[in-house]
Amino acid sequence: MSDNQSDEPREECGVFGVYGVDEAQLHIHRGLFSLQHRGQEGAGIVISDGEKIRSAKGLGLVNEVFNSETLGRLKGHIGIGHTRYSTTGSTRIQNVQPLVVECVDGLWAVAHNGNLVNASKIRRMYQDSGAIFQTSTDSEVLVHLLADPLFRSRPQRVARALGELSGAFAFLVMTKDCLIAARDPNGFRPLSIGRLGDGYVFASETCALSQVGAEYMRDVCPGEMVIVDAAGMRCSRFTDEGEHASAQCIFEVVYFARPDSCVFGKNAHMARVKYGMRLAEEYPVEADIVIPVPDSGNSAALGFSRGSGIPLDFGYIRNHYVGRTFIMPQQDARATGVDMKLSVLPEVVRGKRVVVVDDSIVRGTTMQHRIKRLRDVGASEVHVRVSCPAIRNPCYYGIDFPTQEELIAGLDRPIDEIRESIGADSLGYLSLDGLFIPFDGRKQDFCSACFTGNYPTSTEHICGKEELESRVSELQLNL
Ligand code: SF4
Structure with missing residues (x-):
């Protein structure tokens, strides 16, 4: 794990x-x-x-x-x-x-x-x-x-x-x-x-x-x-x-790079706005407001709003002081569903058909809680749009995704099952083609293995996060 x-x-x-x-x-x-x-x-x-x-x-x-x-x-x-x-x-x-x-x-x-x-x-x-x-x-x-x-x-x-x-x-x-x-x-x-x-x-x-x-x-x-x-x-x-x-890792463009960075020759914010616009074309929906999951969903939500004509608002507010310094025991967090990072603005979402835009879904547990909280404060519908394709495979090149079993879209899980599991009224992921729009469709220049499973290098001697660590412990035990 x-x-x-x-x-x-x-x-x-x-x-x-x-x-x-x-x-x-x-x-x-x-x-x-x-x-x-x-x-x-x-x-x-x-x-x-x-x-x-x-x-x-x-x-x-x-x-x-x-x-x-x-x-x-x-x-x-x-x-x-x-x-x-x-x-x-x-x-x-x-x-x-x-x-x-x-x-x-x-x-x-x-x-x-x-x-x-x-x-x-x-x-x-x-x-x-x-x-x-x-x-x-x-x-x-x-x-x-x-x-x-x-x-x-x-x-x-x-x-x-x-x-x-x-x-x-x-x-x-x-x-x-x-x-x-x-x-x-x-x-x-x-x-x-x-x-x-x-x-x-x-x-x-x-x-x-x-x-x-x-x-x-x-x-x-x-x-x-x-x-x-x-x-x-x-x-x-x-x-x-x-x-x-x-x-080149396309996920740098989707998520990691700061919006004000140019990564692989393109500004990350502008690329993400394009992803949002394309999502609006690929998965249109009738709704009252578009809200980003801040901060990583901000640019794509802006693009979705522009592309769909649905107004953008801030239904989630991020607590910028929660991060590494606030460590909640995982069982506690999972059991209570407490989300210390984001709070919901009931005044914005109550009685509305809401489109939530996020950059990616990994395990799905947090998204599930976030959708529930929108419903708890009176959102009438919750539609989720994700500005990358479904993450179905682990990354061996430096991005710490969980195992395929732990990924919500791992093991080729059907999209409708994912939708049901997170509790959304509809769910749309950006297509693989859409991912390369900012790069004039040049798929061949990029790694997209976490979406496709096509790894660009041999994976024969892959070194897991804990592998070298466990050897150190093993050696210590054998002293
Ligand atoms: S598998 Fe490839 S595209 Fe996905 S995160 Fe890793 S390097 Fe990036």
């Missing part, structure tokens, strides 16, 4: 790097704030002044981990930062990134967004030859590859190490005088490059570039490695072009 007990999908991480900018630590701190939505379990920053590398990391939100005193100790002009949500490995300080290790030629720091599908295999290979792992994350295998005598002689060393990996990765790798950004050959996760004065900035999302005043240059290409050092910026490939199919 996945750790994700919530009805919302979870992202795994955000990365942010700076080269050639004074007070790099302050820019990284601000950049990580902008990427907080991608992970709230821990955060870390590693900084170099060209001579010394210093790092600070901890469990919690960015503003819980860093204060002015910590940042004051991290002075330099090169650095990388990370916000973590674990899709592989548990919530413990050893797993918080960036990982910093000492190799024969100095210190290396690594920050990773994504999920490596062959991490388990590589880890076993190194363990068999005597290597010791400090964390239960998939990311640590890159560190071992970098330290491997086979791969020494930088920068080919990094390229060769990256070439061994399969799955999803946006990596930032740093030494005391060099920063390297790399994106996996399928391009699952986004990674952008920005210019800040004479320096460079790398970020999982463009909203973080804007936050520090950097000008967006371009995305790191799938299979590309961008190196920045005293000689400037240069690029090379670590896999041959065309060797891997493009498989």
Whole structure:
């Protein structure tokens, strides 16, 4: 069973790097704030002044981990930062990134967004030859590859190490005088490059570039490695072009990216408005108001309202202070149906035929409670529209969906059964074709495996979230 007990999908991480900018630590701190939505379990920053590398990391939100005193100790002009949500490995300080290790030629720091599908295999290979792992994350295998005598002689060393990996990765790798950004050959996760004065900035999302005043240059290409050092910026490939199919994660567009980010070349808000407009065409309904499930359903609800001509209103109000810090025991939450995140505005929905627009439905339990609450305060009809197709399969590339059995649409469950189970009068999911409308229908550039089951990589050596963790416990028990 996945750790994700919530009805919302979870992202795994955000990365942010700076080269050639004074007070790099302050820019990284601000950049990580902008990427907080991608992970709230821990955060870390590693900084170099060209001579010394210093790092600070901890469990919690960015503003819980860093204060002015910590940042004051991290002075330099090169650095990388990370916000973590674990899709592989548990919530413990050893797993918080960036990982910093000492190799024969100095210190290396690594920050990773994504999920490596062959991490388990590589880890076993190194363990068999005597290597010791400090964390239960998939990311640590890159560190071992970098330290491997086979791969020494930088920068080919990094390229060769990256070439061994399969799955999803946006990596930032740093030494005391060099920063390297790399994106996996399928391009699952986004990674952008920005210019800040004479320096460079790398970020999982463009909203973080804007936050520090950097000008967006371009995305790191799938299979590309961008190196920045005293000689400037240069690029090379670590896999041959065309060797891997493009498989950018369409779910980044549906849900994860902040609305003000451009992801895979399109603004997330504008793409979601298009999804809503298309949904209104595909599943028209006679109703009095459209209400979003805030915040993730806001843009699509606006699109549905525009497309259908049904007025938009706010029937749910989000409590922005409920998040990681309010943990209700799951049994309690499920038994009582208490939804601390959203409250209902009876004055808006009473006596109305309501269309609820959300970005996705994962387990369905939360949606079921939310629909019931609309009926409890007097909504006469509740129609649900979802701005992506039904999620029927788990993700192996860094999005923490539950198992197929736990997904409400898993195991090919018919839509009408799902509708009945959540208690809606009607239910409409965006079609697969509709998902690619913002990209001129270029389905072939994207991964949509959670909807279709067509995984773009081999799933033979897939490493589950708990797999590396359970091995650590097993080893501890055997001591
Ligand atoms: S399976 Fe779904 S969530 Fe995972 S990478 Fe593919 S599109 Fe994204």
